[in-house]
Amino acid sequence: MKDERWKHGGDIYTNGVFKGKDLVDFSSNINPLGVSDLLKDSxxxxxxxxxxxxxxxxxxxxxxxxxxxxxxxxxxxxxxxxxxxxxxxxxxxxxxxxxxxxxxxxxxxxxxxxxxxxxxxxxxxxxxxxxxxxxxxxxxxxxxxxxxxxxxxxxxxxxxxxxxxxxxxxxxxxxxxxxxxxxxxxxxxxxxxxxxxxxxxxxxxxxxxxxxxxxxxxxxxxxxxxxxxxxxxxxxxxxxxxxxxxxxxxxxxxxxxxYKDENYISKSREWIANEIGYMKNEFAKLSIFKKVYDTNCNFILCKLDTMKTSELYEILLNKGILIRNCSNFKKLDDTYVRFAIKSRNLNKLLIDNLKNL
Amino acid sequence: MKDERWKHGGDIYTNGVFKGKDLVDFSSNINPLGVSDLLKDSxxxxxxxxxxxxxxxxxxxxxxxxxxxxxxxxxxxxxxxxxxxxxxxxxxxxxxxxxxxxxxxxxxxxxxxxxxxxxxxxxxxxxxxxxxxxxxxxxxxxxxxxxxxxxxxxxxxxxxxxxxxxxxxxxxxxxxxxxxxxxxxxxxxxxxxxxxxxxxxxxxxxxxxxxxxxxxxxxxxxxxxxxxxxxxxxxxxxxxxxxxxxxxxxxxxxxxxxYKDENYISKSREWIANEIGYMKNEFAKLSIFKKVYDTNCNFILCKLDTMKTSELYEILLNKGILIRNCSNFKKLDDTYVRFAIKSRNLNKLLIDNLKNL
CATH class of the missing domain: 3.40.640.10 (Type I PLP-dependent aspartate aminotransferase-like (Major domain))
Known part of the structure; x- marks a missing residue:
């Protein structure tokens, strides 16, 4: 894997090397509930x-x-x-x-x-x-x-x-x-x-x-x-x-x-059910999106209306928010953006920032 | 890697699957001091x-x-x-x-x-x-x-x-x-x-x-x-x-x-200096070995005199001790055995068992 080809979400390190760890990362699709308590306890x-x-x-x-x-x-x-x-x-x-x-x-x-x-x-x-x-x-x-x-x-x-x-x-x-x-x-x-x-x-x-x-x-x-x-x-x-x-x-x-932490698993499912609904609702109200695609997962693909994703990326990065520019996916371009779903507080932070554009 | 070809040290699992974890393992060349305290604390x-x-x-x-x-x-x-x-x-x-x-x-x-x-x-x-x-x-x-x-x-x-x-x-x-x-x-x-x-x-x-x-x-x-x-x-x-x-x-x-735990590094060096000397000394007194090879490391290769390594392996395994039969190394045969150096207590346990053969 060559460094130059890097093109995933989750690169919180390059944007201000090492300091980037404080970014709120909507670019990688990870369960935000953190680590299972059963694991922490053992x-x-x-x-x-x-x-x-x-x-x-x-x-x-x-x-x-x-x-x-x-x-x-x-x-x-x-x-x-x-x-x-x-x-x-x-x-x-x-x-x-x-x-x-x-x-x-x-x-x-x-x-x-x-x-x-x-x-x-x-x-x-x-x-x-x-x-x-x-x-x-x-x-x-x-x-x-x-x-x-x-x-x-x-x-x-x-x-x-x-x-x-x-x-x-x-x-x-x-x-x-x-x-x-x-x-x-x-x-x-x-x-x-x-x-x-x-x-x-x-x-x-x-x-x-x-x-x-x-x-x-x-x-x-x-x-x-x-x-x-x-x-x-x-x-x-x-x-x-x-x-x-x-x-x-x-x-x-x-x-x-x-895998044995049934509580973690049920809490995660509850989180997804709640947050996906919340995000879809809120996204639907935003005029910056031309289209919000239906999702069966913990991330949402959107097409921007007039703005380029690279512009939105820079604006949000300056506010400490990292998003996924989808222009390196085949068939997509610099008008597509993917958002991972996070905890309610962070999701709200994203929505507020999108509203204030 | 095919399971059938397994031939390393450290397979404490197969000898009494899962239960084998209680074996004293002289077959893998690992520092016996355990994990650095700096790591445990963080x-x-x-x-x-x-x-x-x-x-x-x-x-x-x-x-x-x-x-x-x-x-x-x-x-x-x-x-x-x-x-x-x-x-x-x-x-x-x-x-x-x-x-x-x-x-x-x-x-x-x-x-x-x-x-x-x-x-x-x-x-x-x-x-x-x-x-x-x-x-x-x-x-x-x-x-x-x-x-x-x-x-x-x-x-x-x-x-x-x-x-x-x-x-x-x-x-x-x-x-x-x-x-x-x-x-x-x-x-x-x-x-x-x-x-x-x-x-x-x-x-x-x-x-x-x-x-x-x-x-x-x-x-x-x-x-x-x-x-x-x-x-x-x-x-x-x-x-x-x-x-x-x-x-x-x-x-x-x-x-x-x-890598920052200077105390762990110096304690490890002290352990090697002490235990290598002790083991070489004790091994030299044992008649089961035809030759104890010079070592610059934390393990010692020995050639048995009359016994086969496979016999010694079985005897020691029954006492809860795992050793490395070297017969699958090129140029070696069923008369060579490798011992990792462990803590003084465990080294002494091995020596006592070898003495009582």
Whole structure:
């Protein structure tokens, strides 16, 4: 990864190097509730664990993930159907390394393209509809000449999710024709219950689901994600390229504690339900937006009316607020902006600043 | 990394899965002093940091490493001369991926070969002397037909270090002929002061030094290592293959605090000086060893007289002690055993058990 190519949200460091940490960051889509109390209360365990090498098979960690998926998705996933990564990025990177002709639905997470290009994949871009929803017939017809596709559920930065009914033909075709369907569910816990495709893995070996631990549980610095598929051979193939002990002890403990914190999970869901409604309402009243796109997630994509996003970026940065300029997403330009949803106080601060423009 | 190929020390999990954590582990070469107090006292900072994405350029982290190298090695290393890895393994893997014809001095760390084979390198094995010291003229003559070599300083599992005087011809030749000299200094802080080759990087662009943070500072679970070279182009080339945010927040804070903990560093040096002497003395009295090899490190390689290491392994495992059978190191067999040095109490426990055989 070259420094010059940097183009994500969350870079609170460059805008006034080191001092930037005081910025209110609406550019990265992280749960603002902070760290689970169960984790905070068990920090002593970390100091017992970190002095040892982790279990190179990560057996307890995988058991915790299985238990979580059973409780919240009602799906049985065995440890052989799971591959762990130093961030979901590692699994994205490994999965995409195996696909020669890749379809990327755009606009979407910029890394998909970067990873695929690193492995010299041929890329075909498949557009979302005008309202930034999935165009299922377009995806199905494109799949014919591809080895696989990647798509977000929900998609970033647009917040749309996959309609399972409409997606069935795509899965059936992929399964029959041996194509890979890679679904990035890094943000799926921010969507309404039942959004995940993880209940399809038993029926479709073609399906690879990639999950992030750190976004919903508010710990991007912990670095932990995983892939799920019933194609065990695919997992074995990816594992060959992994380093030993790729998951750090802190991430291990963080997941084990957080995944059990039912209070944190229910509080987070309540927060999303409240704040998404509040933000949509408030955004609708603002004249600076030409369009506020529908979202099933913890971020909202908007199109500005007359102002450029780069102008808005500078104005808000001067007020200590960092937003995501979407001009480096394919098919978007300097009139699109993405806002993560934060706590009510901070959301109100943003709204007030937008009102006073 | 395939599970079946597992062959490191430190696997306290498989021997009685999960319950194995109570084993006394002489198989992994980790500082037994535990975690730095400075780090323990600043755990609250972790919870402030982990809720954000790390700085993708890791500027503060690199500054801490520079400061440490200046204080303890009296060498100036800029951030452009540094590459960070999720464990030293990541940097080893990346560095070896660039060498087509690789010389590996053996016996040495088994991963060197695994990484090189992953990239289909041609491997030439260069033997240590009968006393397991570097054979400098052999290395120099081999280098002629190679693109690079890797060697440990100190070497694992033998504990020998590089003689800088005798190594000069090798560095001169490599610099002139554009060969890479990769030096794995994962254990260098356990050796006597001045052992590191880091003072040579300004003069030799061919030299790549790989350091681990986590061994000397007792935190293998934290996952953090780095490479140092004045060949900035080489660093840029390796960085292309790295994932964003490869270092987790806990490792960042752990290094920043531990590298400043002068008390921990001086206590660790005192421990090594005392315990190495004690262990060598006690081992010399034991008749089960045919040979106890000289070491400049925190582990000792021994050759058993009549017993097989696999027998000794089983006997000690039944007493709750895990040792490193060295039979999977090239050029070693089931009569070699490596012991890490631990605290006096545990070292005494080992000696008592060996005496009572």
């Amino acid at each position: 920090i002593e365990e970390l100091f017992n664990e970190v002095v040892r090498y982790p279990d190179y098979q990560y057996r307890e960690l995988k058991a915790s993930i299985s238990e979580y998926l059973l409780r919240y998705e009602n799906v049985n996933v065995s440890s052989e159907e799971m591959i762990l990564g130093n961030g979901a990025s590692e699994i994205l990177d490994l999965s995409l390394s195996k696909i020669r002709k890749l379809g990327i639905v755009v606009p979407s997470f910029v890394e998909y393209e970067d990873f695929a290009l690193k492995y010299n994949a041929e890329i075909e871009y498949i557009n979302l509809t005008g309202d930034f929803q999935y165009d299922y017939s377009e995806i199905l017809s494109s799949l014919n000449k591809l080895d696989g596709i990647i798509l977000g559920n929900p998609n970033n930065p647009t917040g749309n999710i996959i309609d399972k009914e409409k997606f069935k033909d795509i899965l059936d075709f992929a399964e029959k024709e041996n194509k890979k369907i890679i679904v990035d569910e890094a943000f799926v816990e921010f969507s309404r219950e039942g959004s995940s495709l993880v209940d399809k893995i038993a029926s479709y070996k073609c399906l690879v689901i990639i999950r992030a631990f750190t976004k919903f549980f508010g710990m991007p610095g912990a670095r932990l994600g995983y892939g799920i598929t019933s194609d065990k051979q695919f997992i074995e193939e990816l594992k060959k390229y992994q380093l030993p002990w790729n998951i750090n002890s802190f991430a291990e403990i963080a997941l084990e504690k957080s | 755990i609250e900072e972790l919870f402030n940091e982990v809720v954000r994405y790390p700085d993708y350029q890791y500027r503060e982290l690199k500054a801490s490493i520079s400061e440490y190298l200046l204080r303890y090695e009296n060498v100036n290393v800029s951030s452009e001369e540094m590459i960070l890895g999720n464990g030293a393994s990541e940097i080893l893997d990346l560095s070896l991926s660039k060498i087509r014809k690789l010389g590996i001095v053996v016996p040495s760390f088994v991963e060197y070969e695994d990484f090189a084979l992953k990239y289909n390198a041609e491997i030439e094995y260069i033997n240590l002397t009968g006393d397991f010291q570097y054979d400098y003229s052999e290395i120099l003559s081999s280098l002629n037909k190679l693109d690079g070599i890797i060697l440990g300083n100190p070497n694992n599992p033998t504990g020998n270090i590089i003689d800088k005087e005798k190594f000069k011809d090798i560095l001169d030749f490599a610099e002139k002929e554009n060969k890479k000299i990769i030096v794995d200094e994962a254990f260098v802080e356990f050796s006597r002061e001045g052992s590191s080759l880091v003072d040579k990087i300004a003069s030799y662009k061919c030299l790549v030094i790989i350091r681990a943070f986590t061994k000397f500072f007792g935190m293998p679970g934290a996952r953090l290592g780095y490479g140092i070279t004045s060949d900035k182009q080489f660093i840029e080339e390796l960085k292309k293959y790295q994932l964003p945010w490869n270092i987790n927040s806990f490792a960042e804070i752990a290094l920043e605090k531990s």
